[in-house]
Amino acid sequence: MRTDSRSIQAGTAQIYSFRIEHKTEALQKPTDQKADTMDMENSLAGWFDNAGERYMREALREARKAADADEVPVGAVVVYENRIIARAHNQVEMLNDATAHAEMIALTQASAHLNNWRLTDATLVVTKEPCPMCCGAMVNARLGAVIYGVPDERYGAARSGLNILENSVLNHRVQVTAGILADECRELLQVFFAKKRNK
Ligand SMILES: [Zn+2]
Numbered sequence: 001m002r003t004d005s006r007s008i009q010a011g012t013a014q015i016y017s018f019r020i021e022h023k024t025e026a027l028q029k030p031t032d033q034k035a036d037t038m039d040m041e042n043s044l045a046g047w048f049d050n051a052g053e054r055y056m057r058e059a060l061r062e063a064r065k066a067a068d069a070d071e072v073p074v075g076a077v078v079v080y081e082n083r084i085i086a087r088a089h090n091q092v093e094m095l096n097d098a099t100a101h102a103e104m105i106a107l108t109q110a111s112a113h114l115n116n117w118r119l120t121d122a123t124l125v126v127t128k129e130p131c132p133m134c135c136g137a138m139v140n141a142r143l144g145a146v147i148y149g150v151p152d153e154r155y156g157a158a159r160s161g162l163n164i165l166e167n168s169v170l171n172h173r174v175q176v177t178a179g180i181l182a183d184e185c186r187e188l189l190q191v192f193f194a195k196k197r198n199k
Helices: 005-024 044-068 102-114 132-140 182-198
Strands: 075-080 083-089 122-128 145-150 175-178
Touching: 044 075, 044 083, 044 102, 044 122, 044 145, 044 182, 075 102, 083 102, 102 122, 102 132, 122 182, 145 182
Parallel strands: 122 145, 145 175
Antiparallel strands: 075 083, 075 122
């Protein structure tokens, strides 16, 4: 069977526009979010202590949406100028797409929001240490910083196994903060996989 490359391109464009539309849904209703979680302290000193945890709670909300949809519960938000500009959860099963990790979706959303693929001044907050694919995408997007919750000893590529985000071989390094609300992030995953095993 011959494959028409143009139809593949069209299909890919459709998938991407679907992904963006799907993901921006939540962003179109900013009033759903509590104001106090959107406006963070400007002081850099308090950022990781206070805002880091508060943004992680938003990422955890996303992760719970994934769990409710029977997806591996990982959630992410992207923060830019003290505001959340993207929020996403893992949708691999729903989209039938191995690349539909929370981080990938959130990066796509953030770039669409800023109309710029370079996310140099943005911070991505995610409940689990990102995998090699997502870390690669973060480097490609020139992401400023990533904050993650629980380490992933098997698939993590930020600190646990590979270190893609702070790799001197690559042309961009992403600032990494690990272990924010790690226990809550871990528990969500443990409960999910325990339920799966007992099914
Ligand atoms: Zn990933």
